[in-house]
Amino acid sequence: MTDATGTVPDTDPDRASFSIALQTARDQLVQAAGVIAGTVIDLAGAIGRAVLDHLTPARRLRVSPPAVKRPLSRHAYKSLKVDRRTYKATLSIDILQPPISP
Numbered sequence: 001m002t003d004a005t006g007t008v009p010d011t012d013p014d015r016a017s018f019s020i021a022l023q024t025a026r027d028q029l030v031q032a033a034g035v036i037a038g039t040v041i042d043l044a045g046a047i048g049r050a051v052l053d054h055l056t057p058a059r060r061l062r063v064s065p066p067a068v069k070r071p072l073s074r075h076a077y078k079s080l081k082v083d084r085r086t087y088k089a090t091l092s093i094d095i096l097q098p099p100i101s102p
Helices: 002-006 018-031 045-053 074-080
Strands: none
Touching: 002 045, 018 045
16 A cells, blocks of 8 residues: 555555555455566556555644543543542652762
8 A cells, every 4th residue: 555655746645545455455366366477566556556546535634632531421420529620739859969978
């Protein structure tokens, strides 16, 4: 898939569809097409051409960073009667110095 997208300038490899590549490879095996390779190696090949013919749309930029999902629903927090929106934290800094040798 990356070899196929590498043949077209400025094509993102993320746009290649794994499903299309898998289906085309399966069809190639069933048909036994291209069993004997010629002297010239075509990096795109039948699978690559199918991938390039069915590129997925370009992904849009992510607007907000990914967030960690809550392990429990919000309703469960309300039933526990515990305020989970704020936590008390204690910060401490210990400064250590090496002993002074005489």
